[in-house]
Every structure is written in C-alpha cells, then in structure tokens.
Amino acid sequence: MHELVIVSGIIEAVSNYAKQEGGRVVRFKVAVGELASFSIELIRELLRNLVKGTELEEAEFSVEAEKAEVRCLSCGATLGFSELIEPLPEDEREMIHFLPELVSSFSKCPRCGGRDFVIESGRSVRVVEVELE
Numbered sequence: 714m715h716e717l718v719i720v721s722g723i724i725e726a727v728s729n730y731a732k733q734e735g736g737r738v739v740r741f742k743v744a745v746g747e748l749a750s751f752s753i754e755l756i757r758e759l760l761r762n763l764v765k766g767t768e769l770e771e772a773e774f775s776v777e778a779e780k781a782e783v784r785c786l787s788c789g790a791t792l793g794f795s796e797l798i799e800p801l802p803e804d805e806r807e808m809i810h811f812l813p814e815l816v817s818s819f820s821k822c823p824r825c826g827g828r829d830f831v832i833e834s835g836r837s838v839r840v841v842e843v844e845l846e
Contacts, residue, residue, distance in 0.1 A: 716751055719838050720759040727843055728768055736845030738772040744779040746835035748794065748813050753778060756838070781835025783816060787827030794835060797823075 723743055731738045743760075745753050757776045764770050781794035794813070797820045798806050805819045817830050 716755045716759055719751060720756055720763055723760070723838075723840055724763055724767060724769060726840055727772075730840075730843055731768065731845060734845055738769055738843060739846045740773045740842075740844040741769075741840060742842035743774065743776045743838065744841045745776060745838050746779045746781055748781045748832070748836045749838050751838055779835050781813070782833045783830040784833050785822040785825060785827050786829040786831060788822060788825035790822055790824040791833065792822070792830075794832070797830075 727738055727741050743756065745751055745756060753776055760774055760776065764772070764774075782791055783794050783797060784791050794816070798809050798816060801809070801819055809815045809819060813832055813836070816832075817828050820830070821828055822830070
C-alpha cells in the first residue's frame with residue numbers, strides 16, 4: 714500500500730508549509746497523475762483518516778486526477794497521453810500502461826508523424842494548492 718506513504722508525505726509537507734509560512738491550513742488540493750498508478754479513492758480515504766488529530770483535521774481538501782500530457786520533441790506539439798494511445802490495440806495500451814515511456818515505440822504524433830515524446834505531466838502525486846488563514 715504505497716498510498717499510505719504518499720499520504721503521510723502529503724500531510725507532512727502541507728503541515729511543514731503552514732509552519733514555515735506561519736498560518737493555519739484552511740484548504741489544500743492534491744493532484745494524482747493518471748500515470749501514477751495510485752488509487753485516488755484510497756488516497757482520499759487515507760487523508761480523511763490520517764488528518765484526524767493533526768493540525769489539518771479541520772482543513773478541507775480535494776484529491777483530483779491530473780491528465781497526463783506528452784510533448785513531441787520533433788514539432789513541439791503537446792498532446793494528451795490518453796488520446797495518443799487510444800487508437801492503439803488493447804495489448805499495446807496495456808504495455809504502455811505499465812511502462813509509459815513505450816509510447817514512443819507505438820504511437821506517432823498526429824501533427825508531424827514523429828515518434829520522439831517526453832512525458833510532461835501526469836506521472837506524480839503532488840500538492841498543487843494550499844490555502845492558509
């Protein structure tokens with residue numbers, strides 16, 4: 714259950730930020746990348762339970778999915794990862810799901826036909842917003 718470690722880190726990071734800035738956390742937002750392979754619902758549930766008894770107990774929070782995007786290194790186009798792999802056969806999508814870097818082996822840029830991509834977003838779990846009072 715890697716989500717437990719992730720959530721513990723989120724709580725620690727948000728708490729440390731509040732202490733550093735000298736405020737109380739009113740609200741915070743977490744983004745879970747579609748390629749991160751973590752359960753958004755489990756992260757929500759763990760946050761609900763693990764903030765109890767902490768300075769974040771009264772804070773509102775949200776956990777949202779972050780779409781993955783890739784950039785074509787040939788033409789610079791930014792593309793949605795899901796849209797790029799959608800036309801592929803199921804077995805190829807499955808391989809790419811477990812190793813997203815394989816996208817360059819199976820997909821072409823719809824704009825220029827290039828096969829050189831870099832994943833720009835959607836791989837991590839991160840705190841994207843903290844509101845202090």
